[in-house]
Amino acid sequence: MTLEPYLEFAKKAFAREATYRLEVFTEIGSLIVRVYLLRSVWTALYSQNIAPMNLPLHSMITYATVALLMSLILEVDGTRLIREKIREGTIATDLMKPISVPAYFFSDGFGQTGLHALLVIPSILFALLLVHIDVPSAPVFAAFLLSFAIGYLLNFFVNFVMNSIAFWTLETFAIQLIVRWVSDLLSGQIIPLTFFPGIFGRIVFALPFAAIYSTPLLIYVGVIQPHDYARYFLVQVLWLALFSALSLAMWRAAARRVVIQGG
Amino acid sequence: MPPIIRTHDLRKTFRSPKRRPGVAGALRTLFSREYEDKVAVRDVTMELEPGELVGYIGPNGAGKSTTIKMLTGILVPTSGTIEVAGLVPSDRRNENARNIGVVFGQRSQLYWDLPLVESFELLRAIYSVPKDRYRANLQGFIEMLEMEPFLRTPVRQLSLGQRMRGDFAAAMLHNPRIVYLDEPTIGLDVVAKEAIREFVRHINQERGTTIILTTHDLADVERLCRRIILIDKGTIIYDGTVEHIKEQYGTHRTLVLTLTEPHPNPILEGAEIESNDRGLVRYRFDRRRARPDQLIREATQRYELRDVSIEEPDLESIIRRIYVEGYTQEPVNS
Structure with missing residues (x-):
């Protein structure tokens, strides 16, 4: 298998995203507004003493801001192409090419992410005008990046599974909306999972969504200590293995369905 | 050289849930396990060089x-x-x-x-x-x-x-x-x-x-x-x-006459009138039974003509006829 086509897919996806210039700028704009709003909300809440012990206000604001920056990358759903192609019936055209179609979806998503990752830089600069972000030590930051990378892959496969449902139902929008809301809440993107009390806390930490946002973020703000890194990475990797296997199985079943039933 | 494409008795059957009409039917479709098979391609054999x-x-x-x-x-x-x-x-x-x-x-x-x-x-x-x-x-x-x-x-x-x-x-x-x-x-x-x-x-x-x-x-x-x-x-x-x-299906020709004066029923021996529109008359004839030169001679004797032409059947009209009548080795002449 040669890599060239897949690099080219990523490059073209990057170029394609860049053609929607207005969207790019509104994305930065909306992010700045959200940073400001979250700062206000958390500051107000902390003045009422609702905070958990191990997360002071500056850590909380850092957490919320880094979560927003991560969402620039993680909210790009590269696999929505699957859904669109199924609805338009163009998936057949891709199957007639000498390529691995799932790898094509991944590289396309990766290219889209590339453009949005670039947006992180100006977004940080603007965000810094509004809030102060803690900067962790180099080893902690490296652990954060590693954890984020695993979370990125896991996020891709979760989306892949969701969008592949379209092979059977044609429409997945409602399912995706529900999963999106649930995962926004349960992934720790909006509220750190340490806020969930007792048994709820246990449950949310046991769900795959925690491995996408919560783990890298808690590493960043230092709630997860270095001696616990290995354990958390292991959980992330297990989820990744599970969802990549599930994606592959779904793809096989879907491809079989296409070749037997004609899509 | 061996054929580059070869199919033998190729068949494709699609299976779909049996559908019933109406709202009640739609509900039953949702829960029923009955299927119907539709043969889309039946025993297709072909070879391409x-x-x-x-x-x-x-x-x-x-x-x-x-x-x-x-x-x-x-x-x-x-x-x-x-x-x-x-x-x-x-x-x-x-x-x-x-x-x-x-x-x-x-x-x-x-x-x-x-x-x-x-x-x-x-x-x-x-x-x-x-x-x-x-x-x-x-x-x-x-x-x-x-x-x-x-x-x-x-x-x-x-x-x-x-x-x-x-x-x-x-x-x-x-x-x-x-x-x-x-x-x-x-x-x-x-x-x-x-x-x-x-x-x-x-x-x-x-x-x-x-x-x-x-x-x-x-x-x-x-x-x-x-x-x-x-x-x-x-x-x-x-x-x-x-x-x-x-050749097989093109046994019929069309003779087109433009008459100087419209005629209600400009008959010709051996040809049948297909259409007659204000002096533009189309005749269909079998080239094995009637000769075009004789038809034209007859036409000039009976009517005053401004224009004459003969049309060969195009593939489209032949294929249309095959779809309607089915293909036979020796088509029956109507």
């Missing part, structure tokens, strides 16, 4: 697209065998894909948001076309299909004719040995159709590419193909030359 350009013709739902999909490898046959350039397409989808090019009139393989030329670059990477061959091919195609003016235009802004020209170039960039064209001229104007026919002829003749053309537009077939395969209700009903079918 390398370099042939064959018209694959049939009405809507006859099984043309299903056959093409099986040849490309994205649909697995229910039974029967296929071999395309020595490969079984559905077992070796990727390898088969390198041998073939496909153009669908209704779907584009170009990338919607990108300039046309970037889709070509992407295809170069997908098929690993060597750079110099890519450049030579592209240059040739740009000239032949006059794509220079819109090469940098995003595909979504192209007109249908421009897009189709782009799709044709896209399908041929990797020098496929076999090309499937599925309704490629649908919705195109005369000029674009002509450009595309010329391109297809060129690819077939200069490169020796084997081409299967499915189309509704029999003018395409008449201009391009020597051989046609007719399919109806999933079964091949004719496989042979265009000339043969014309």
Whole structure:
């Protein structure tokens, strides 16, 4: 298998995203507004003493801001192409090419992410005008990046599974909306999972969504200590293995369905 | 040389849940486990020699697209065998894909948001076309299909004719040995159709590419193909030359007279009036029973004529007749 086509897919996806210039700028704009709003909300809440012990206000604001920056990358759903192609019936055209179609979806998503990752830089600069972000030590930051990378892959496969449902139902929008809301809440993107009390806390930490946002973020703000890194990475990797296997199985079943039933 | 495409007793059956009419029926459909089988392609056997350009013709739902999909490898046959350039397409989808090019009139393989030329670059990477061959091919195609003016235009802004020209170039960039064209001229104007026919002829003749053309537009077939395969209700009903079918079915000619004065019933011995519109009269006659020179002589004796012409049946009217009456070796003359 040669890599060239897949690099080219990523490059073209990057170029394609860049053609929607207005969207790019509104994305930065909306992010700045959200940073400001979250700062206000958390500051107000902390003045009422609702905070958990191990997360002071500056850590909380850092957490919320880094979560927003991560969402620039993680909210790009590269696999929505699957859904669109199924609805338009163009998936057949891709199957007639000498390529691995799932790898094509991944590289396309990766290219889209590339453009949005670039947006992180100006977004940080603007965000810094509004809030102060803690900067962790180099080893902690490296652990954060590693954890984020695993979370990125896991996020891709979760989306892949969701969008592949379209092979059977044609429409997945409602399912995706529900999963999106649930995962926004349960992934720790909006509220750190340490806020969930007792048994709820246990449950949310046991769900795959925690491995996408919560783990890298808690590493960043230092709630997860270095001696616990290995354990958390292991959980992330297990989820990744599970969802990549599930994606592959779904793809096989879907491809079989296409070749037997004609899509 | 061995055939490049070979199918034997190819069959495809689609299974779908049995549907019942009405709301109650729809609910029952949701829960029932009853299925009905629809045979889309029934025992299709054909062989194509390398370099042939064959018209694959049939009405809507006859099984043309299903056959093409099986040849490309994205649909697995229910039974029967296929071999395309020595490969079984559905077992070796990727390898088969390198041998073939496909153009669908209704779907584009170009990338919607990108300039046309970037889709070509992407295809170069997908098929690993060597750079110099890519450049030579592209240059040739740009000239032949006059794509220079819109090469940098995003595909979504192209007109249908421009897009189709782009799709044709896209399908041929990797020098496929076999090309499937599925309704490629649908919705195109005369000029674009002509450009595309010329391109297809060129690819077939200069490169020796084997081409299967499915189309509704029999003018395409008449201009391009020597051989046609007719399919109806999933079964091949004719496989042979265009000339043969014309000779066999073209026993009737049409005599067209323009009378100086309209006549209510301008009968001629041995010909039957098809239409009579204010002096423009069309007669149908069997060339084995009536001779045109005699008909014309008779006409000039009886009526005053402004114009006379004789029309040969075109492929379209022949095929229309076959769909309605079915194909028989010796058509019965009506």
